[in-house]
Amino acid sequence: MDERASICPGLPLPNPTVSYWQDPPSRLAHHRTTPELPRTVDTLIIGSGITGTTLAYRILNQPSPPSVLVLEARTACSGATGRNGGHTKCVAYREILDNIKDLGEEEAAKIARFGYNCMRNVHAFSREHGIECDSWQGDTVDVIYDRGQWDKAQLAVAELKRVFGDDDPVVQYKFWNAEETEKKFLAQGSLGAVSYEAGSLSAYKFVIGVLALALEKGMNLQTETPALKIRKRESGHRGWIVETPRGAIEAERVVLATNGYTAHLYPPLQSVIVPLRGHMTAQRPGSGLPKDGLATTYSFIYDDGYEYMIPRPQGSMFAGDIMIGGGATKGPDEGICEYGNTDDTTTNAVILKYVENSAAQRFGSNWGHDHEEGRLRRSWTGIMGYSSDGFPLIGQMPGEDDLYIASSFQGSGMVLCFESARALFEIMNQDDEALDQWFPRAFRVTRERMKRKFRGRLHAKVPPMDLEVKSQL
Structure with a gap:
């Protein structure tokens, strides 16, 4: 690194x-x-x-x-x-435990509130000024496949509610078990899911x-x-x-x-500030997905990373298309070659192939058949910035x-x-x-x-739970 x-x-x-x-x-x-x-x-x-x-x-x-x-x-x-994918999604529960530990409760709460307000204010500004940007607000769902991530999510949401109170809009999360997750969100093979407020737009x-x-x-x-x-x-x-x-x-x-x-x-x-090249795709949905488009945005969370997926809203160009990005840790050496990489003229074939296949794998038999014109509509890369x-x-x-x-x-x-x-x-x-x-x-x-020395992207991999944390679950 x-x-x-x-x-x-x-x-x-x-x-x-x-x-x-x-x-x-x-x-x-x-x-x-x-x-x-x-x-x-x-x-x-x-x-x-x-x-x-x-x-x-x-x-x-x-x-x-x-x-x-x-x-x-x-x-x-x-x-x-x-x-980027245009996902206006504040993942406060994924960060709150680390932020309380490192910064204290007051600062951690301020960070959570900041992200939530920013999410809401982008859409409010677009409405106020009549900016046509395919603005959509609704729910998102994080489908979780790793036990450590699942346990931490439940503990984190409980901690958020303790800090903010049950009625605060920042903490309106709902958990779904594996059976409910497949029935409502069509994702197979998970431990469960958590849903909450989010949105999307064309940035x-x-x-x-x-x-x-x-x-x-x-x-x-x-x-x-x-x-x-x-x-x-x-x-x-x-x-x-x-x-x-x-x-x-x-x-x-x-x-x-x-x-x-x-x-x-x-x-x-x-x-x-270290660059990280990210991969993004626009895909045609499988025949088994709802004809009028999926009702929520998604993240698929596993042990060392995630993908995020945003359905294009009705009324937009190619409505129903799914925008899928992520998969950085699936490249060679867990994707370390993408750090420091500012070449957005090309893609990494290994990462791109993983991202191209990720949604079909997560939906399993619910995906159906690929579109007759092919799954992949477009793929590209972009350069993000990460701090220590x-x-x-x-x-x-x-x-x-x-x-x-x-x-x-x-x-x-x-x-x-x-x-x-x-x-x-x-x-x-x-x-x-x-x-x-x-x-x-x-x-x-x-x-x-x-x-401060750069250590790589934070809040990705969850270490094994220690006894003190387990006792809080």
């Missing part, structure tokens, strides 16, 4: 695999607001994913806003946001909608303009110089919304005036990014007192966090 974490991420590569969401591309895909780059700007945001875009909108949606320039290395929203369409709102408010978007290097202005002058192939830009403040690629621009984050402690890095870079970061979302950007952008906006406006009421301190970037 040390070797993989030490690989410099470089720039996003040209000609990446084409995601399901980007076909056809948006009218803003190649947008450049002005033919030439501005030579000076108040706020320069690097990255046009959900974080950078919503931050730009918040900055511009205030009285007398500063000028805002957004740079994107490739086409608009071509990174992780435009390549690509959502971000394109927010970009359009920000452009109306005066944002300058420059696609296919990678940031090659950032450096401080000369002594005695605050601000930064951002070098691009089209010239240099002087900015009063710079925001790194670059997720897994961040260490390319800020080398002290090498081995602090499993939390995002949000705030002003320690010891660096006017340099900010909102990156490393652990593959859970759809329930972290939107509200993290809000938090960074308040940090940039020095409203820390109000921020502490709802934003987890564990998410703030600090010198201490930048010294």
